[in-house]
Each structure stands twice: as C-alpha cells, then as structure tokens.
Amino acid sequence: MAKSGRKAGFETLGKLRKKMEDRPLRLLFAEDPNRFQRFSATGAGILLDYSKNRIDEDVMAALLDLARASGVEERRTAMCEGEHINITENRAVMHMALRYQGDRPVMVDGKDVMPDVRKVLADIKAYTDAVRSGDIRGHGGEQITDVVNIGIGGSDLGPAMVTLALAPYTRPDLRAHYVSNVDGAHIHDTLKGLDPKKTLFIVASKTFTTDETMTNAHSAREWIADTLGEEAVPNHFAAVSTNLEACAKFGIRQDRIFGFWDWVGGRYSVWSAIGLPVAMAVGYDNFAKFLAGADAMDRHFLETPLEKNLPVLMGVIGVWYRNAWGFSTHAVLPYDQRLSRFPAYLQQQDMESNGKSVTLNGKAVGWSTGPIVWGEPGTNGQHAFYQLIHQGTDVIPCDFLIAAQPHEHLPPHHDKLVANVLAQSEALMLGKTEEEVVEELKAQGLSKAEIKELTPHKVFPGNRPSNTLFYPQLTPEVLGSLVALYEHKVFVQGTIWNINSFDQWGVELGKQLAKALLPKVQGKASGEGHDSSTQGLLKYYRANKAE
C-alpha cells in the first residue's frame, strides 16, 4: 500500500472509533442475538470468539481493508517464497518450512531446504529415542534422567514453555530443566540435587556466542569435568546452533551437534533443533505432532480468506485497539495452568518482533506499534491484577485461552475453571451499571445513605474487550496451532505497521555496554568516562562486593 493509503486507513479507523464510542458492547449484544455467530471463526481446531470486541461490520471491513492495503497478502507470499523480508539482516524468514508437512520443495536462496530440515529432524529422533531408551547413556553407563537446556531468549522460552505445556506427555524418570539467566543462582539451584552421572546438557544458542549461555555452559562443563573427569564431557553435552564450528570448539561431539539455519529467527526457532529438549521430554512423536499442529495453522493462515482467518482477525483487532483507541497493553490470560509460561514466551514473540519505531525504509513510524504483552494464568490472576482490568483507568484488551477437556479426571475442577473464564469475559463486557448496583444493595437491605456511599465503588464500566480461544484439549497439535496463530498475528500487525518484525537491534546496545562495563565492575579498569549515576553505582558495588 502506498504510505498515504495506509495513513488513510488509520484515519478511517479514527472516525469509526468515534461511532463506536456511543455503542458499548452491552448494547451491541442486546441489539444482535447472532453476534457470536457473526464474530467467531475456527481454524486448525481452535475456536476464536471475537464478538466481545468494540467492533461491528463496518469496523471489521475497514480493518481488513487496511490489512489488504498494507500488503498483508503480498508479504505473506513473499515470506513463503523465501524473499529476504528481514531486510536489515538480509535474511529469509522461513520458520514455516521447519514444520511443513507437504511434499513440495521449499526454496530458500535457490535451494530446496526440506531435505536438510528432514535430516535434522531424523537426527533429533534418533538421538532422543536413544537417550530415552537408554541406548545412549552417561559416561559411566548410567541412564540419563535429567536434561538441562542452557539457552536464553528464543533458545529457552519456546522449549521451556512447550515442555511445561505438554507435561502430561512427559515421563517421570526423564526431567527437562531450563537454565537461562547469567545469575549464578539459576544454574546453581538447577544442578542442586541432580546427579552428574545421569545429567545431559544441551547448549542451545543460534549464534553460540551469547554471553549468558556461554557462561552457563562453561560452568556446566566444569561441573561435569570436576565430578566425572574431563573425559566424561563429550557424553554429557549436546549442542544446537547455526554456528557448528563454535560448537566443535567447545568440545561437543560432531554427532551431538544439531544445526539450524540463519533463516530461522531466535524467537521462531522452537520448531527447529532448538526443540531438542522438548523431543527429549515428550518423545519425538509428540514433538512431530506439535510441528504438524503448527503446519495446520500455517495452511489456515495461507489459505483462508481474511474475513475468517484467525491470525488476521486477531492481528487487525489488535491494531484497532493500539492505533484507534491508544490502548498500550494486551493481556494474555490462559485458563490453563500448563500455559503459565505462554505469556512470557509471547513477550519475546511479540515485543521483540514489533517493538520498533522505524518503518522498513528507516523513517520514524507515524503510528504506535507493538503493545506491551503480559499475563498470568487464570484463576490466579483474578485474585491479583484483574481488579485493574475491571475497574482501573486503563482499558486492557484480553485474550482468554481455555481447553474443553483437561488431561486430569478431576471433574469439578474443569467445570469451575470454564465457569470462571466465561464469567470474566462476560463481566468485562457487561460491567455493572449504577442502577444494577443500587438494586443489588437495596435487596441486601442497605440504607439509602449506605447505598449512596457504596454505589460508585461497585459500578463496573464494562465495555472492556476480549477474545476467547477455545480448543479441544492442550495436545501437542493444538499447542503447535496456538503458537503458530500468535506468530502469524504478530506478522500481520508488523506488516500493517510497516516495520521489520524479524530483527532485534534493540537488544544490542545493552549487550555492548555490559561488555565494556565488565572490566570496570571487576575492578580491572576505572569507571571514569561514565555518567555520574553509573559511576556512583559502580563505586557502591566495588565497596560492597564479595571478596
């Protein structure tokens, strides 16, 4: 879309907002008994109810026009065809190839990548099957019982989130742990209680240079060498990286190095060999089902008209709130305890992708981009921050996620969980009017004066928007679909905002400064040249650090 067309699209949204300001959700539902039917859609086994949003047919038409005019369809094709849409790193964006279930070639830079993708998957299968069966053991011949993944960002959040989500598919005698933070407490507390003879480390780093990961990897190496001897190291380490040379240099056996490619971004890498600890924990077949679920969502995203396309619908509704209403945060609230790490995963997925303020041409964007993404599982959140969502001064669009079937046979629990999630979206949408509060308090026998005093505190403004995602059960397939759904949603939004959703230069400056500060923190160089705050903090640290 020409820049002006996109701008015109945003202007139309501004006008539509004015119209919708007088049409609260309570009224929209009262007017239209078929609102759910009109504003819900399914894809790859997931039901999206988006009826509790501040939308009507005109708004949706304008949003989809904006998506079309912004080139969502063209950019989607460009991504599939291996164009270097990550322009600042001059890379293709091909994570969909990692889960592709068809038999057509997938071309990147003139080469069909599918044979290499399948070869790495076969290697993952062979290795994880062998560790799980005990064919591959620790140095002293003991069966591996604990796998520790060392990685950070995309090399941690994805597999850690998936392993927890698929807990019903894990075995009690093979546990996966995740160490990411350079804070020594993380690796210390993880290794406490583990037996080195039965522990396998996976060093996961796309670049194999990330300081946090390499520091943790060296500490783990020392732990093995100190307890089992240097010669034990090769039997207790595997690596996942695009930097095969650096893995070999670290001392990882050639046949325990699992590669991937520069066309897979860190936050899109759980589908690659970065998923090795997942395959280890849940078995390769379940990992393969996770990939197949994502592919089903890819097909939905690529083949469904925009009007019924889940990632597109979620993407444009997010744009509506961010740009026409100025809502700056978005809550993801899984009513699924095993999705506790899903909001954290999405923080990288969404905020590292769309936390940008220049367009693809390097000009300042003329509109707001990615929202702050946050969340916690329901019902715990209900007893913590939901107060603000219901009655605070900010409007926070929410996504509620819930399975129809749990994995446990504890009948009262799940019905209660479902009742809670439905109650929350209904309460947010309806609110409670002054008249309703007065009636309620009268019925409780309160005096006129008491009613007058209490009423304002008990009014709920309502008209607070949410999506509900309902799925049959949190199986590997469904989880794959869910994750891919959010990936594509972020893509749609990044395209509308005309930004590069695939680089992350914003994390570099802090890394550079930390490197420069380290000798000063260690007392090997003076802190001169820094601002007075940094110098003051350095001085405090040096005066108080452990000897």
Ligand code: F6P
């Ligand atoms: O946080 C920046 C980042 O580059 C992420 O994009 C990436 O997922 C993470 O660091 C880890 O990088 P690597 O896998 O190369 O260690």
